[in-house]
Structure formats: C-alpha cells, structure tokens
Amino acid sequence: MSEERLTACIEKIGELDAAGMASAEQRLNSLTKPPGSLGRLESIAVQAAGITGEIGADFSKRAVIVMAGDHGVCEEGVSAFPAEVTPQMVLNFLAGGAAVNVLARGARADVFCVDMGVNADLMHEGLIVCKTRNGTANMTREAAMSRADAEAAIQGGFDLVAGLAADGYRMFATGDMGIGNTTASAALCAVLGGLPADEAVGLGTGIDEARRRHKVDVVKRAIALNRPDASDPIDALAKVGGLEIAGLVGVILGAAANRCLVVVDGFISSAAALVATAIAPKAAAFMLGSHLSHEQGHAGLLRRIGLTPLIHLEMRLGEGTGAVLAFHLVDAALGVMREMATFESAGVSRE
Template sequence: MNDQKLTATIDRILLPDREAIEAAERHLNNLTKPPGSLGKLEDIARQAAGITGELTPDLSTRAVIVMAGDHGVCEEGVSAFPSEVTPQMVYNFLSGGAAVNVLARQANADVFCVDVGVNADLSHSKLLGRKVRYGTANMTRESAMKKEEAVAAIIAGIDTVEELYNQGYRMFATGEMGIGNTTASAALCAVLANMPIEEAVGLGTGIDEARRQHKINVVNRAIDRNRPDSADAIDTLAKVGGLEIAGLVGVILGAAALRCPVIVDGFISSAAALVASKITPRSVPYMLGSHLSHEQGHGQLLQAVGLSPIIHMDMRLGEGTGAVLCFHFVDAALLIMREMATFESAGVSQG
C-alpha cells in the first residue's frame, strides 16, 4: 500500500509550467528596471510561476514542517548533546519557544511538529503523531531501518503535506529535530553525492576536531557495514539515513506533487532533498535552497541537488530556521510582480 502511494505521488510530479515561466519573464522585463537587475528575486518569481502555473500566486498561507526522529548511531558518541534532547526540543517546538517558532511568527507561518521516529512516547494536543518506529538502529552494527520503514516515513511526510494542503496551505518549509542527524546526513552525502567522507562530516552541534575524526570513522564503519546501493536512494536512506530525513523526503515529494513550493533548510534538509532528487529529478524545480549552512559539506551538497542558496548567514541550527527566513524573500519577489510599475504605466522610456 505504501509503495503504491509513493509511486502514485511520484507520477503526479510534473515539469514546471513553461508558459507561466515565459509570462513571468515577459512581465519582469516590462517592469521599470534594467532586465535581471533584481537578481535572485527574479529567479524566485519565475520559479513560483512555473511551480503554480500562476503569474502572481497567493502563497501567504504557509507551513514549516518539523520532522522529529532519533538515531541509534548516537551510541557511538557522535554528538555533543544526548539523545534525550530530541523529545525535549519537540515539546519546545510545540510550546512555541524554539528559534523556528519565533522566526515563523515573524513570517506569518505556522509550525507543525511531526513525531516520525522519536525514541519516546510523546503526548501533546498539537503534536502530529506519525511514528514509524522508536528511533533508528545503530547503523554501525545494522541497517538504520528496514526499507519498508523508510518508505513508511516518506509516506508520513506526504500525508502531512496533503493534510495541510487540504487546510489551505500552499507553501512549505522543511525543518527537523534529531540528535545525531548530521552523522546520517553525512553518510547520505558520501553515498548519493559521492562526496569524500572527510568533507561530508562537519562539527554538527559543536563537537571538537577530535570528535569529528571519530565521527568520520563512524560514518566509514556504517557504510562498510551496510554497503548501501548508491543507485537506489531508498536503499541508501534505509541503511544509513534517518526517520526524520525520510519524512522530509516525503514533504518534498508531496509538495511537488501538489505544485507547491518547498523551501529547503540546511544540511539535514538538503540531505533529504538529495534523496528526493535521486528518487525523481522532477522534484528539484519545486525546491528553493534557503541558505548556505556553516556545516561543512553543505555547499557541495546543494550543488549535488542542483540548488543555489538564497542567503548566507553562517547559520547551523536546523529546525527550519534558514528556510523560514526565506519566506520573506518569496514575499518580496511576489510583491515586485504585483505592485511594481511597468514602463508603460509609469510613463518611463524603455531602453
């Protein structure tokens, strides 16, 4: 059943609307400015038109989807924080006290936290409970999860987007919480982007160089133990990935199938974007790369997906914080399309 839904979702992802992109280009070139002078804002305007098929889509109702899951590889001492922080931070999201909540309020966005794999029993009226299992296994000893569990977590993301779409949400941002998830993301980069492990592994939540070298060794051991198939993104995701990463893969695919923009956050979210791009390259035009994380390897990862970051703020928090900031740039691009005068309406001579 899950396999059928995943296939059906992938089949619904269409190429962007070329006529809408061309119409946006004509409109941008008729505004009172030199062609292309608003740079990435013009790129965003064209992309939004291609995604939605509308010249000036209404994307004012938007959601940040924070997927949460734990990682068995934390047993190897790869993080500066203990695994208990994952459920503690989930409650922080739900009470509105995390950085992503603050920035989402500024951007008039709603935050939804999804338990797809937290290693604890959570209860809260605002929590979206879609738990597939209680955290992944230690990937240095066995596969992080079964392939059917990875697919189930992807479906959890698709279901979440569809549910929110039916409530009127039309733009999404990816967020995550899971102690140890930079380790899993680095492993995905190494396998699916053919990135040297030494370049893929960064300092995560703030470990020192000695711990980073240990983390490199852990990722090596996990890949050697599981031998993920680089030609099979879901096999790789199951063997060395994470449940919340899989959930974000579903968010991206689900948004693309519904012709909604999805703003990709930092290193972990970009690892999910990499997996989604390998499942179907047609998903990439629906993604916007938000920022260049301070995490080592993120630039190479974005290039592997085919994304260009909108901002560079030296951030490395995750949660969806960088993605939420970029809601403002999408708003700016659409306001330019709606409100800026044309040469004809302003009575300005066109060069």
C-alpha cells in the same frame, strides 16, 4: 509507502508551467527597472509562476514542517548533546519557544511538529504523531531501519503535505530535530552525493576536531557494514538515514506532487532533498535552496542537487530556521510582481 504508491506519487510530479514562466518573464521585463536587475528575486518569481501557473501567486498560507526523530548512532558519541535533547526540543517547539517558532511568527508561517521517530512517548495536543518505531538502530551495528520503516516515513510526510495543500497551504519549509542526524545526513551525502566521508562530515552542533574525526570513522564503518546501494535511494535511506530525514523526503515529494513551493533548509533537509531528487528528479524544480549552512558538507550537497542558496548567515541550527527566513525573500519577489509599476503605467521611458 508501497512501491506502487510511490510510483503513483512520482507520476503526479509534473513539469513547470512553461507558459506561466514566460508570462512572468514578460511581466518582469515590463517593470520600471533594467532587465534582470533584481537578480535572484526575479528567478524566484519565475519559478513560482512555473509551479503555480500564476504571476505573483499568493503564498500567504505557508507552513514550516519540523520532523523529529532519534538516532541509535548516538551510542557512538557523535554529538555534543545527549539524545534526551530530541524529545525536550519537541516540547519546546510545541510550546512556541524555539528559534524556528520565533522566526516563523515573523514570517507569518504556521509550525507543524511531527514525531517521526522520537525515542519517547510524547503526549501533546499539537503534536502530529507519525512514527513506526522509537528511533533508528545504531547503524554501525545494523541497518538504521527496515526498508518498510523508511517507506512508511516517506508516506507520512507525503500525506501530511497533501492534506495541508488541500487546506490551501502553498509554500512549505523543511525543518528537522534529531540529535545525531548530521551523522546520518553525512552518510547519505557520501553514498548518494559521492562526497568522501571526510568532506561530508562537519562539526555538527559544536563538536571539536577530534570528535569530528571519530564521526568520520563512524560514517565509514556504517557504510562498510551496511553497504547501501547508491542506485537505490530508499535502500540508502533505510540503511544509514533517519526517520525524520525520510519524513522530509515525503514532504518534498508531496509538495512537488501538489505543485507547491518547498523551501529547503540546511544540511539535514538537503540530505532529504538529495534522496527525493534521486527518487524523482522532477521534484528539484519545485525546490528553493534557502541558505548555505556552516556545516562543511552542505555546499557540495547543494551542488549535487542543483540548488543555489539564497543567503549565507553561517547558520547550523536546523529546525527550518534558514528556510523560514527565505520566506521573506519569496514574499519580496512576489510583491514586486504584484505591486511594481510598469514603464507604461508609470509613464517612464524605456530609453
């Protein structure tokens, strides 16, 4: 994505529809319940009206976009799983056998799996291939990728969402797959979110405390070597990020530019959301935080973005699993708007 195109994309991201939000609030206050008694469901309904300009918008066409990429930093022994798991899991997604596939079926959502930088030449009719390189470099020795690679990955995510939005999709969940990507996300969290590395780095997919301490050192070394510019989010993304994270930045920016709701998953997706908001602050209004991950840096990362998670189930799988669960809450909020009786229609006294 060239600087000129990125600027044009950012300029497409508008404000929430104030009139739509006011109408939604008026509708909520007319329903047979005490004002505000449905809590976050009401704020979801208002946000949806601000995004679409409609009360009780139809979000029935929805997608989970799972971005996959490998990480050279795995050479440093930061993960409990080998890098070979990334392509293996991509094939599992495409076969419909992963957790996100099961949860997406329950939420009536379509799953799109994207090869943003898997270190394998995968062939499958359902796979969307959008990579410029086979994984990132080891960021403790050099930059994870070039700025051009990061920009191309952002563009890939943006263009994918723009195409799906043109086909009628109005709600997206961010998903990820990439062994080693909690290390890259922690580095971005430290650079752009201002968290100390020891707070940003957690146990990932199941490492012990000794390996976590090693992972903290890896993040510190990567940042010291590459010196990412905290005032330039794409520079930080290129130097210590990941290709699937960059793709998710594009997904988030694309959803905002096309006035769609984007439900942000866990730690990796939130790192992408942090980059996206640093690039385009207005994009935050189109995001919904789905859940609080069990990854220790996630709470601080969400605070930095300004997102409040809807659920806390101690999940740390990624894939978009938490985000797709939140689809049910969005459905509940919009169902209330469309189906609940008003005081007038039900003949219920307000006092």
